[in-house]
Amino acid sequence: MTVQMDGAIRFDAVSKAFGPIRAVETLDFVAPTGAVTVLLGPNGAGKTTTVRLTTGALIADRGSIEVLGMHPMHQGDEVRRRAGVVPPKPAFYDQLTGTENLRFAARVFGASEKAALEAAERFRIDDALDQEVGGYSTGMRTRLAMARAVIHDPEVLLLDEPTAGLDPESARDVLKLIRELATRGRSIVLCTHLLHEAEGIADHVVLMNKGHAQAAGPPAELAARYMADPIVIFDAENRAALEPLAKLDGVIDTTWNGAVHATLKDLDRLPDLVASLVEGGARITRVEPIVPTLEELYFEMQRTHRPEDVDS
Amino acid sequence: MSWAHIRAVAGVDLRRLFQSKDYWIPLVMMASLFFVIIPFFVLSVISSLEQSQFVDQLTDIVGNLPSSVNQAVQGETPTARASYVVAVFLLAPIAIIVPLTISAAVGSNAIVGERERGTGEYLAHSPITTSEIYVGKLISSLIPGYLATFVGFGIYAVVVNITVGPALGGWFFPTPGWIILILWVIPPFIAIALSIILRLSARVRSAAAAQQASSLVTLPVIILSYSVAAAVIAAPGASGIWVGAVAWIAAIFLTIRGAKKLKRERLLGVASDV
Numbered sequence: 001m002t003v004q005m006d007g008a009i010r011f012d013a014v015s016k017a018f019g020p021i022r023a024v025e026t027l028d029f030v031a032p033t034g035a036v037t038v039l040l041g042p043n044g045a046g047k048t049t050t051v052r053l054t055t056g057a058l059i060a061d062r063g064s065i066e067v068l069g070m071h072p073m074h075q076g077d078e079v080r081r082r083a084g085v086v087p088p089k090p091a092f093y094d095q096l097t098g099t100e101n102l103r104f105a106a107r108v109f110g111a112s113e114k115a116a117l118e119a120a121e122r123f124r125i126d127d128a129l130d131q132e133v134g135g136y137s138t139g140m141r142t143r144l145a146m147a148r149a150v151i152h153d154p155e156v157l158l159l160d161e162p163t164a165g166l167d168p169e170s171a172r173d174v175l176k177l178i179r180e181l182a183t184r185g186r187s188i189v190l191c192t193h194l195l196h197e198a199e200g201i202a203d204h205v206v207l208m209n210k211g212h213a214q215a216a217g218p219p220a221e222l223a224a225r226y227m228a229d230p231i232v233i234f235d236a237e238n239r240a241a242l243e244p245l246a247k248l249d250g251v252i253d254t255t256w257n258g259a260v261h262a263t264l265k266d267l268d269r270l271p272d273l274v275a276s277l278v279e280g281g282a283r284i285t286r287v288e289p290i291v292p293t294l295e296e297l298y299f300e301m302q303r304t305h306r307p308e309d310v311d312s
Numbered sequence: 313m314s315w316a317h318i319r320a321v322a323g324v325d326l327r328r329l330f331q332s333k334d335y336w337i338p339l340v341m342m343a344s345l346f347f348v349i350i351p352f353f354v355l356s357v358i359s360s361l362e363q364s365q366f367v368d369q370l371t372d373i374v375g376n377l378p379s380s381v382n383q384a385v386q387g388e389t390p391t392a393r394a395s396y397v398v399a400v401f402l403l404a405p406i407a408i409i410v411p412l413t414i415s416a417a418v419g420s421n422a423i424v425g426e427r428e429r430g431t432g433e434y435l436a437h438s439p440i441t442t443s444e445i446y447v448g449k450l451i452s453s454l455i456p457g458y459l460a461t462f463v464g465f466g467i468y469a470v471v472v473n474i475t476v477g478p479a480l481g482g483w484f485f486p487t488p489g490w491i492i493l494i495l496w497v498i499p500p501f502i503a504i505a506l507s508i509i510l511r512l513s514a515r516v517r518s519a520a521a522a523q524q525a526s527s528l529v530t531l532p533v534i535i536l537s538y539s540v541a542a543a544v545i546a547a548p549g550a551s552g553i554w555v556g557a558v559a560w561i562a563a564i565f566l567t568i569r570g571a572k573k574l575k576r577e578r579l580l581g582v583a584s585d586v
Binding site: 018052077081085090093095104108110 | 317332430431439
């Protein structure tokens with residue numbers, strides 16, 4: 001897969017191994033500027049290594065990486081100055097207070113203490129800043145990590161499993177905060193193996209497995225590629241009148257699941273199909289094209305990329 | 313190299329250390345033992361002796377020392393001269409043991425500790441260069457040991473002048489050799505030991521392993537430093553200045569080399585040999 005488009009982050013045939021373990025293998029992807037890119041994949045897919053390569057914390061064995069037009073290998077300090085990272089299980093100096101940890105971050109990134117306090121307020125951790133971080137809950141640590149990551153208003157934000165270990169309410173809050181950041185025009189890369197987490201937040205999806213990008217693109221484009229045949233739900237007061245649907249021109253397949261789930265060749269055929277059913281006496285109550293969820297798309301992509309399926 | 317970054321790294325470490333009672337109580341106890349309790353006890357006992365076999369032996373030893381050293385020994389009576397020798401020559405090299413031990417304990421955990429806590433990941437993603445991290449860690453490890461020595465030295469001076477001073481006609485301490493030792497010779501020796509210990513701290517897998525390794529490094533450095541310290545005090549002046557200058561050159565060379573060797577991936581714990 002050769003990447004053509006420009007973006008905030010660009011990986012081109014990047015590989016990184018640790019001894020015999022190939023963490024990332026000829027990885028190609030582009031994270032578009034000002035969008036939320038979700039690196040989606042199971043544990044061990046190479047997502048964390050990808051984040052580390054992005055900031056130059058790790059140096060690639062092969063391939064080319066560009067971040068904001070710079071090469072992390074040679075301009076790592078500048079890349080890191082313009083990027084913010086929330087690592088999985090964010091760590092702090094636990095004996096110090098939230099304020100002291102944020103003050104350290106401000107000094108590291110050349111930001112003001114006022115910016116640190118504003119970041120804390122934005123992530124609603126300002127009330128706990130006088131406490132030692134060692135006494136923080138997981139949710140509070142994540143909020144502090146988010147505040148610490150945006151203290152210098154980074155152009156690129158890398159979030160590695162930011163909701164790991166959080167209760168559903170805290171996770172929802174964190175995702176909401178990420179959405180808010182995205183609306184401010186920042187380029188965000190979110191690593192996750194949780195499909196529901198990526199749902200509704202992803203402008204761009206990179207499906208990773210075994211250090212490789214199996215597929216990449218906006219969810220709608222991926223849906224068109226991997227779930228090309230549209231599915232429409234039909235229901236009627238007299239459901240028996242829907243039985244002829246399976247034999248109509250343009251219908252590939254139908255299944256009964258409470259209502260009729262019809263796989264069509266083309267959505268353009270939908271008005272004709274509805275007209276035919278109505279002419280046949282159906283009193284239609286529901287006609288709803290299904291927009292595939294990211295979960296459905298993920299499993300479809302995984303199925304498509306399984307070696308046995310590809311071979312067959 | 314950004315001094316703001318170095319100050320940030322050293323500052324957060326020092327703040328953490330001094331907020332932890334587990335750290336500074338043993339530090340104070342150790343410094344008190346070597347700079348106050350042992351000297352006070354030993355010097356009080358010797359000063360109270362009118363004549364003893366120990367004083368005679370010490371007088372014989374001093375008599376066999378080079379004439380320059382012999383002439384430097386003050387005191388009219390054998391007891392006063394023996395007290396002077398113990399206070400100035402024999403207890404002096406303790407000043408090198410305390411900072412090296414304290415700094416080694418802090419330095420051994422400096423980098424591997426970041427990795428074990430997970431804060432190494434944050435540093436690895438930050439714009440702080442590895443050289444700045446290394447120098448910051450060196451400073452934050454050096455300061456506690458040197459501070460303990462500097463304060464301890466001041467207290468030791470008071471103890472020595474109170475216990476031995478009356479027999480010598482008043483306050484006589486510190487001597488020039490001690491001043492050269494404390495201000496010029498000890499800092500580079502701590503830095504030499506730390507430059508090696510920090511490299512070990514970056515390479516080993518755990519804090520426990522780092523402490524084991526650092527003790528192996530610290531022991532020969534202490535023996536070397538002890539000899540040097542004794543020589544500097546016995547023959548202060550140009551030789552002390554030169555010894556310090558050579559130590560400073562070695563410390564700067566080893567620090568630059570160590571700073572260049574530290575790799576960002578060691579903060580993450582994913583280097584192939586970690």
